[in-house]
Amino acid sequence: MNVLPFMIIIPLLGAFATPIVGLAGRRAREAWAVLVSGATLGVAGKVLYDLWSTGKVLVYTLGARSPLGEGGFPIRIVWELDLLSGIMAFTIAFVAFLAIVYSLEYMSHDTGLEKYYTLALILELGMLGIVMTGDLFNFYVFLEIMSIASYALVAFRNDTWEGIEAGIKYMFVGSLASSFILLGIALLYGEYGTLTMAYLAKLMGENFTLTAKIALALLMGGLLFKSGAVPVHMWLADAHPAAPSSISAMLSGLVIKAGGLYVMARIAFSVFGLGVNLKTLGWVIILFACLTLIVGNAMAIVQTDMKRLFAFSSVGQVGYILLGFGIGLAAYGTDVGRVATAGAIYHIVNHALMKALLFMVAGAILHQVGSKNLNELSGLARTMPKTTAALIVGSAAIIGLPPLNGFAGKWLIYESSALFNPFLAAIAIIGTAFCTAAYIRVLYTFLGRPSERVMGAKEPGNAMLVPMFILVVAIIVMGLFPWAISEKVMVPAASMLANIKGYITAVLGGA
Amino acid sequence: MNQRSLHSDMGVIVKTTARATIPLIGIFGAYVVSHGHLTPGGGFQGGATIAGAGILFLLAFGLGEMKKKYDHHLYSALEGLGGLVFLGMAMLGLGVAFFYNTLWHNGPFNGEPGTLLSAGYLPIMNLAVGLKVFTGLMSAMVAIAMYRRWKE
Numbered sequence: 001m002n003v004l005p006f007m008i009i010i011p012l013l014g015a016f017a018t019p020i021v022g023l024a025g026r027r028a029r030e031a032w033a034v035l036v037s038g039a040t041l042g043v044a045g046k047v048l049y050d051l052w053s054t055g056k057v058l059v060y061t062l063g064a065r066s067p068l069g070e071g072g073f074p075i076r077i078v079w080e081l082d083l084l085s086g087i088m089a090f091t092i093a094f095v096a097f098l099a100i101v102y103s104l105e106y107m108s109h110d111t112g113l114e115k116y117y118t119l120a121l122i123l124e125l126g127m128l129g130i131v132m133t134g135d136l137f138n139f140y141v142f143l144e145i146m147s148i149a150s151y152a153l154v155a156f157r158n159d160t161w162e163g164i165e166a167g168i169k170y171m172f173v174g175s176l177a178s179s180f181i182l183l184g185i186a187l188l189y190g191e192y193g194t195l196t197m198a199y200l201a202k203l204m205g206e207n208f209t210l211t212a213k214i215a216l217a218l219l220m221g222g223l224l225f226k227s228g229a230v231p232v233h234m235w236l237a238d239a240h241p242a243a244p245s246s247i248s249a250m251l252s253g254l255v256i257k258a259g260g261l262y263v264m265a266r267i268a269f270s271v272f273g274l275g276v277n278l279k280t281l282g283w284v285i286i287l288f289a290c291l292t293l294i295v296g297n298a299m300a301i302v303q304t305d306m307k308r309l310f311a312f313s314s315v316g317q318v319g320y321i322l323l324g325f326g327i328g329l330a331a332y333g334t335d336v337g338r339v340a341t342a343g344a345i346y347h348i349v350n351h352a353l354m355k356a357l358l359f360m361v362a363g364a365i366l367h368q369v370g371s372k373n374l375n376e377l378s379g380l381a382r383t384m385p386k387t388t389a390a391l392i393v394g395s396a397a398i399i400g401l402p403p404l405n406g407f408a409g410k411w412l413i414y415e416s417s418a419l420f421n422p423f424l425a426a427i428a429i430i431g432t433a434f435c436t437a438a439y440i441r442v443l444y445t446f447l448g449r450p451s452e453r454v455m456g457a458k459e460p461g462n463a464m465l466v467p468m469f470i471l472v473v474a475i476i477v478m479g480l481f482p483w484a485i486s487e488k489v490m491v492p493a494a495s496m497l498a499n500i501k502g503y504i505t506a507v508l509g510g511a
Numbered sequence: 512m513n514q515r516s517l518h519s520d521m522g523v524i525v526k527t528t529a530r531a532t533i534p535l536i537g538i539f540g541a542y543v544v545s546h547g548h549l550t551p552g553g554g555f556q557g558g559a560t561i562a563g564a565g566i567l568f569l570l571a572f573g574l575g576e577m578k579k580k581y582d583h584h585l586y587s588a589l590e591g592l593g594g595l596v597f598l599g600m601a602m603l604g605l606g607v608a609f610f611y612n613t614l615w616h617n618g619p620f621n622g623e624p625g626t627l628l629s630a631g632y633l634p635i636m637n638l639a640v641g642l643k644v645f646t647g648l649m650s651a652m653v654a655i656a657m658y659r660r661w662k663e
Contacts, residue, residue, distance in 0.1 A: 005609040009602065016594030019587040063610045114587075 004060045004079065006043045007089060007132065010036060011125040015118050022114035030104050033117040037097040037124065044086075044093035044128070051086035052489065057496070057506035058082075059134070067196070067507055074196040078507055080134025083493040084345055088131040088262050091349050094474075095253045095356045096124040098467035103246035105463035106363055110244070116156060123149040123250060127258035134507060136185050136195045136271075139263065143181065143226070146259050147174050150251060154243045166242035170235045177225035177232070184218035187211050197271050198507035201500065205274030216272055220264065220284070227260020229322060230291040233315045237299075240311035241372070245363020248307060252314045253356035257348050261318065265325050265344070265497060273332075273500040282330025289326050290427045293319030297434035301441065306372040307362045309438060310355065313398065316435055317351045320344075323428060324413045327420050332498065336419045341494035343412025346486060350397070350405045350478070357394040357471040361387055364460045364468070371453060374442065379450030383457040388446050390468045395439040397475050400432065405475050408482030412490075520573030529571035536564035544641035548630035554640025561641065562648035574656050581653050586646045593643030600632040600639070 014036030022029040051058055060079040061067040069075035081089070100120055107116060126146025133139045151174060155167025189195055191211040192203045204212055228236040236256070240248045268281055296315030303309035324344025331337035364387050365380065366372045381388040397404035400411070410432070418425035459465065478485060496502065520526070543550075544557030569577045604611025614620045615631025622629040 005605065009598065009609070012598055013595070016591045016598060019591040020595075023584060023588060061608055063612070064608055 002060065003043050003046050004058065004081070004132075007040065007047060007093075007128050008125065010040050010043060011121050011128065014040075015121040015125060018118040018121065019114055022117075026113070029114055029117060033100050033121065034097075034104070036121060037093070037100045040124065040128070041090075041093040041097045044090045047081065048086040048090040051081060051083050052492075055083075055492065055496075057502060058086075059506050068509075073194065074199050074507055077138050078134040078196060078198070079132045080198065080503070080507060081132055082496040082503065083489070084262070084265070084497050085131045087345065087349060087489065087493055088258060089128055091352045092124065092127045092131065092254050092258060095352055096120070096127075096250060098470060099246045099249045099356065099360075102249070102360055102363070102464055102467040103244070105461050106246050106367055107244060110157065112156075116153075116244075119149045119153050119156075120247070120250070123153065123247075123255070127254055130258050131262055134197050136188065136197055136200065138195075139197075140178075140182055140185055143259055143263075144178060146255060147178060147226075150239075150247075150255055153247045154239045154251070156244055156247070157242075160242070162238075162242040166235075166238040170239045173225065173232070173235055177222040179222075180218045180225075181222035184215040184222070187215040187218070191215070196507065197266075198504045201271050201274055202504050202508065204272060204276075208275030212272070212275060216267075216276060216281075219267055223260050223264045223267070224288060225260075226256065227264065227322070228256045228292075228315050228318050229260075229288045230295045230315065230319075231288075233292070233296065236315060237308060237311045240314065240359070241305055241307035245307070245359050245366060248311075248363070249356040249359040252311065252359055253352040256314065256318060257321070257352060261321050261325070261344075261348060264322075265328075265341075268325070268329055269497050270500060270503045278329045278332045282326045282328070282332070285322055285326035286330060286424065289319050289322035290424065291319075292316065292322060293427055293431035294434070297431045297438065300438040301434055303438075304374050306365070306374055306377070306442065307359065309374070309442065310358050310362060313358075313435060313438060314351075314355055316431055317347070317355070317398070319431060320410060320413050320428065321347050321351070323417060323424065327413075327416055327424070328494070328498070331416075331420055336416050338491065338494050338498060339412050340416035340420070341497060342486060342490040343409055343416060345493050345497075346412060346490045347406075347409035350409045350475075353471055353474050353478070354394045354397040354406060357390060357468060357475065358398070360464070360468050360471070361391045361394060364464050367464070368460055369454055369457045374445050376451060376453045378445050378448040378454070380446045380454050380457065382450045383454050384459055386459050386465060387468070390472050391446060392443060393472045393475060395443055397479070399436045399439055403476070403479050405478035405482065407479065408486055411482075412486065520576065521571050525571050529567050533564045533567055536567065537561055540564065540641075540645075544637050545627070545634060547637035548633040549625065549627070554637040555644050557637070558641035558644025559648060561645045562652070565645070565649045566652055569652060569656060577653060577656070581649070583650070586650045590643050590646040590650065593639045593641075593646065596639035597636050597643070600636050603632065 021032045058081045062077045064076060067074040067076050067078045107113060123146060126142050126149060129142030130139060133142060151167055151171040154170050155163050157163040191209055192200055194200055225232040240252055243251060293316060296312050296319055300309050300312035300316060321344045324340045328337045328341030362372060397406040400406040414425055414428055417428055540557045540560035543552035543560055544554055547553030601610045604613035612631040620628045620631050
């Protein structure tokens with residue numbers, strides 16, 4: 001039996017049933033949320049293993065056995081997963097599961113928690129749907145599910161001024177970006193008369209019109225916003241500090257990647273790949289990537305609020321991923337391009353793990369000490385040694401120190417950018433230098449002389465420490481086998497992403 | 512100000528008219544929901560229409576009367592139930608595919624097209640969506656109406 005639909009069914013069932021299960025009390029609701037996200041993780045693991053072991057694109061049709069109607073073209077919604085989707089789905093389910101376990105203790109002082117768990121499961125559902133779908137409008141629906149759940153979760157603590165302010169800002173500009181995407185999809189539908197990504201890609205290869213170019217520009221504009229690239233990154237620096245930390249971990253680790261970067265790669269390669277001039281598109285993305293790298297990392301240095309620092313650092317890391325995909329497009333079909341794409345995919349996974357860890361650490365400190373201002377937190381290593389150890393691992397990983405997982409992903413991007421254009425490599429190195437400066441500053445604060453504020457601090461409970469240390473273990477284990485993972489998983493994923501014809505024939509058959 | 516907020520209901524003409532029209536709006540909404548597969552409309556439109564009847568009740572009789580009739584847990588659970596019924600219908604044909612309309616292909620809801628029981632899972636899904644939209648909109652409106660006060 002095909003397990004694929006259960007990746008949507010289980011979180012959907014979980015979210016719909018949470019208000020009913022919640023009537024049985026607090027324990028039941030928490031156990032239900034953990035159970036549902038754990039089961040989703042199991043399904044995502046199975047799907048990833050199937051994709052990896054067979055090496056084929058997995059297609060699932062809703063409503064019938066075949067996506068094709070009597071006319072011989074696809075008429076139904078298809079879910080189409082290649083290895084990149086599988087990796088994304090597993091990362092999403094993994095981090096979302098840990099974030100939900102983490103929030104059992106972290107959110108315990110808040111009210112309205114039945115809504116919190118419903119929204120968290122819906123956020124996970126939206127992201128899983130985005131990475132699964134092979135239909136443009138279905139993608140838009142899942143994007144809105146994800147976006148609206150994240151607007152509500154950013155403003156979840158509605159008794160704080162910053163939650164409301166960040167929520168309003170995020171929602172206003174986020175809805176505008178979503179409507180750009182919808183407009184792009186409407187233009188494509190008017191021009192080609194289909195919304196199935198694979199069939200659209202085939203039609204575009206035969207006849208690429210000006211309307212399609214405008215649609216691509218609108219889609220890219222919206223998606224750059226959703227991924228927090230530089231000219232439109234301002235929502236991210238407000239939303240991530242204001243959200244509850246378990247949600248910041250999901251927002252920064254997952255939402256910007258599922259709703260922004262993954263879809264950008266999918267649309268650039270799989271949908272527009274046969275029509276558009278990939279070199280031009282690649283250079284446009286590289287331009288934004290360079291801006292993002294420099295601005296995001298440089299702004300991280302000057303922050304005094306810990307979560308805001310991590311948020312700007314997320315913007316900076318998005319720059320690396322964009323750079324990888326940009327080079328992958330501009331150097332399409334060469335080894336350099338493939339390595340860059342593999343590096344970008346690798347860095348998506350790595351950054352999801354380490355940024356989730358860092359936001360969980362920030363949440364633990366905010367929860368135990370009551371402050372996220374770095375000027376007040378000196379000497380926390382004395383009173384919260386375990387949390388500080390997790391912070392050190394996360395910071396070292398994000399800078400890219402060799403024994404940890406951040407190294408390999410960044411190395412692939414440096415290497416390919418140096419081979420592609422040494423100027424880009426120099427920009428990437430400058431970004432990392434800024435990033436190192438920012439994190440050294442955080443570490444220096446933590447290892448300094450204890451301030452009065454932190455003297456009475458205690459370690460958080462196990463429900464918060466265990467997810468953090470699972471992430472630490474994942475970061476270290478992935479760091480021990482970087483080239484094996486790269487060869488066996490990331491490079492095949494990049495090759496599958498670059499194989500546009502394979503993506504099309506998986507749905508349309510030999511036609 | 513305080514006098515008005517204590518008496519948030521309307522005058523006797525509005526109340527009497529509301530008594531007459533609320534059932535009519537509700538019945539029309541139920542008609543739109545249940546004939547969603549035959550005539551224009553469907554779950555969302557019908558659900559929103561029925562919620563319109565509820566909002567008329569809230570406006571005409573005031574928040575005090577509404578609080579007596581409205582149970583937050585019940586509406587929340589019913590909204591979840593609407594979603595679960597929709598999901599359950601989508602899963603019935605899981606042996607073939609998610610959203611496979613097995614009630615149409617294998618019965619029992621496979622009557623002559625144009626009759627009420629003719630579209631497989633569609634009428635049931637419309638009822639589920641109608642329930643969800645009605646309870647969701649009502650909960651949202653009552654929550655906004657109950658929002659603490661104008662000034663801090």
